[in-house]
Amino acid sequence: MDQKQIPDIVIGRLPLYLRALQSMAQEGRQVTSSQELGERLGISAAQIRKDLSQFGEFGKQGTGYDINFLRDQISHILNIDHVWDVAVIGIGDIGSALARYGGFANRGFRVAMLFDNDSQKIGKVEGGFNVWDSANLVQVIRESNIKVAMIAVPGDSAQAVADKLVEAGVRAILNYAPVTLNVPPEVRLQYIDPVNHLQRMTFYLD
Amino acid sequence: MDQKQIPDIVIGRLPLYLRALQSMAQEGRQVTSSQELGERLGISAAQIRKDLSQFGEFGKQGTGYDINFLRDQISHILNIDHVWDVAVIGIGDIGSALARYGGFANRGFRVAMLFDNDSQKIGKVEGGFNVWDSANLVQVIRESNIKVAMIAVPGDSAQAVADKLVEAGVRAILNYAPVTLNVPPEVRLQYIDPVNHLQRMTFYLD
Numbered sequence: 430m431d432q433k434q435i436p437d438i439v440i441g442r443l444p445l446y447l448r449a450l451q452s453m454a455q456e457g458r459q460v461t462s463s464q465e466l467g468e469r470l471g472i473s474a475a476q477i478r479k480d481l482s483q484f485g486e487f488g489k490q491g492t493g494y495d496i497n498f499l500r501d502q503i504s505h506i507l508n509i510d511h512v513w514d515v516a517v518i519g520i521g522d523i524g525s526a527l528a529r530y531g532g533f534a535n536r537g538f539r540v541a542m543l544f545d546n547d548s549q550k551i552g553k554v555e556g557g558f559n560v561w562d563s564a565n566l567v568q569v570i571r572e573s574n575i576k577v578a579m580i581a582v583p584g585d586s587a588q589a590v591a592d593k594l595v596e597a598g599v600r601a602i603l604n605y606a607p608v609t610l611n612v613p614p615e616v617r618l619q620y621i622d623p624v625n626h627l628q629r630m631t632f633y634l635d
Numbered sequence: 636m637d638q639k640q641i642p643d644i645v646i647g648r649l650p651l652y653l654r655a656l657q658s659m660a661q662e663g664r665q666v667t668s669s670q671e672l673g674e675r676l677g678i679s680a681a682q683i684r685k686d687l688s689q690f691g692e693f694g695k696q697g698t699g700y701d702i703n704f705l706r707d708q709i710s711h712i713l714n715i716d717h718v719w720d721v722a723v724i725g726i727g728d729i730g731s732a733l734a735r736y737g738g739f740a741n742r743g744f745r746v747a748m749l750f751d752n753d754s755q756k757i758g759k760v761e762g763g764f765n766v767w768d769s770a771n772l773v774q775v776i777r778e779s780n781i782k783v784a785m786i787a788v789p790g791d792s793a794q795a796v797a798d799k800l801v802e803a804g805v806r807a808i809l810n811y812a813p814v815t816l817n818v819p820p821e822v823r824l825q826y827i828d829p830v831n832h833l834q835r836m837t838f839y840l841d
Contacts, residue, residue: 440838444831448813470815508837515833522735526728527829532813536830537837576840577833601836603829607654607738609676617836621827623733623809624742625650627721627783630807630823631714631743632646634782 439480443503445470446477450500451535462493509537516575516599518590519582520545520560523605527579528556542573563590570597577601584608645686649709651676652683656706657741668699715743722781722805724796725788726751726766729811733785734762748779769796776803783807790814 449469453461463474463481470477481487481499484506488494504510515538517524528540543555546563553560561569570578578599580590587606594602601617604610612618655675659667669680669687676683687693687705690712694700710716721744723730734746749761752769759766767775776784784805788796793812800808807823810816818824 437835441831441835443838444828444834445815447834448828448831449815452814471817506838507834508840509834513833513837522732526732529728530829532828532830536834538830538833577837579829600840601833603832603836608658609651609655611677617839619832619836621829621832622650622654622738623736623785623827624738624744625647625654626809626825626827627719627744627807628650628653628713628715628742629643629647630809630825631719631783632649632712633823634714634806 435483439483442472442476442480443507445472446481447500447503447507448536450496450503453496454500458496460493461496461499463488466494504537507537511537513538513577514541514573514575515539516542516544516570516573516578516594518544518563518566518578518580518594519606520547520550520555521581524579524581525555527581528558538577541575542569544569563593566590566593567597570594570599575599577603579603579605580610581605641689645689648678648682648686649713651678652687653706653709653713654742656702656709659702660706664702666699667702667705669694672700710743713743717743719744719783720747720779720781721745722748722750722772722776722779722784722800724750724769724772724784724786724800725812726753726756726761727787730785730787731761733787734764744783747781748775750775769799772796772799773803776800776805781805783809785809785811786816787811 449466463477466477467474487499487502517527517540520543528543533539543558543560544563544566545551545560550560551562576599578594580587580602582590584606587608588610591602591610591612595612595616603619605621607622610618655672669683672683673680693705693708723733723746726749734749739745749764749766750769750772751757751766756766757768782805784800786793786796790812793814794816797808797816797818801818801822809825811827813828816824
């Protein structure tokens with residue numbers, strides 16, 4: 430399997446399948462089907478079967494999918510059968526919420542390190558973590574071998590932070606600042622901007 | 636123009652164009668091109684021209700786009716030439732961060748009302764707003780004529796909140812709870828789950 434050949438939109442659906450499977454496993458369930466997954470997710474059963482078939486054979490016609498097995502396989506495909514340490518840059522409201530967020534547990538990530546450039550925050554504890562000085566970001570992240578980071582600084586300093594993260598060897602950045610960033614092609618970049626989601630919905634309202 | 640005929644993926648790019656245009660306008664710029672927009676956003680100039688052509692003629696070959704004009708046109712298309720009041724349900728870390736978030740200003744939305752079911756929070760002020768009792772959510776939202784809401788409650792109560800929002804007449808929901816929700820087809824639904832974004836990136840890491 431050459432992973433680069435698989436459309437990114439297919440990769441984007443795997444986390445949804447995984448979340449539904451983890452939820453079913455927590456309910457004590459053993460077996461599911463593409464029909465049931467599709468109903469839970471609002472995705473057609475045919476689409477789910479087609480997506481999964483790109484990675485191998487995970488179920489049998491008529492007997493469905495073993496939930497734990499498929500969950501473990503998708504975790505492996507997504508590279509989260511080990512836990513990734515994540516750095517959070519910018520400990521304002523959003524960064525603090527991320528530091529305390531319970532939703533990372535058992536999903537492949539753990540917040541490991543916080544940074545801010547505000548001397549009032551540096552050295553304080555937030556969500557159980559010491560806040561480090563952003564001035565030392567490149568050195569500290571490189572020495573910690575952290576490859577995943579979330580940017581939660583104001584828009585006008587987000588690009589400078591991204592540049593430092595790339596210099597430190599970070600390879601996946603989730604950006605909460607409401608600006609578009611430039612990173613080298615080998616670095617993955619995703620955005621969370623609630624206003625984009627809201628605007629995408631108001632298009633359809635009267 | 637029949638808006639229903641335009642692919643949702645095109646609608647999803649309009650907020651990105653708008654954000655870039657607003658940023659250029661703030662820089663005091665007058666004119667831009669699909670090439671420049673494309674470089675800022677990592678989207679091809681041809682794609683941008685094709686997307687915009689679905690809604691009309693906004694620029695001339697060789698002279699480019701008037702930034703303020705195109706910004707206002709896209710705002711109109713996205714239905715944000717007026718400001719939408721938004722309700723936030725669940726005033727934990729994420730809900731509090733949303734109540735105080737400065738990024739809604741001038742982008743078509745304003746947080747107008749907060750709800751929680753915790754008697755310790757009800758009646759308190761958060762981000763300048765009184766926190767209302769979720770028990771009165773249907774009545775209060777209906778009387779306020781609020782059509783847009785953000786859910787920031789724990790996963791196991793998110794569906795019940797969504798049901799109440801639909802009953803109250805809300806037509807666009809942004810869900811921060813890490814669960815898939817069911818709403819009637821006439822209600823728009825978007826998700827923000829940072830773990831989905833992180834998993835989508837770790838797929839590509841070694």
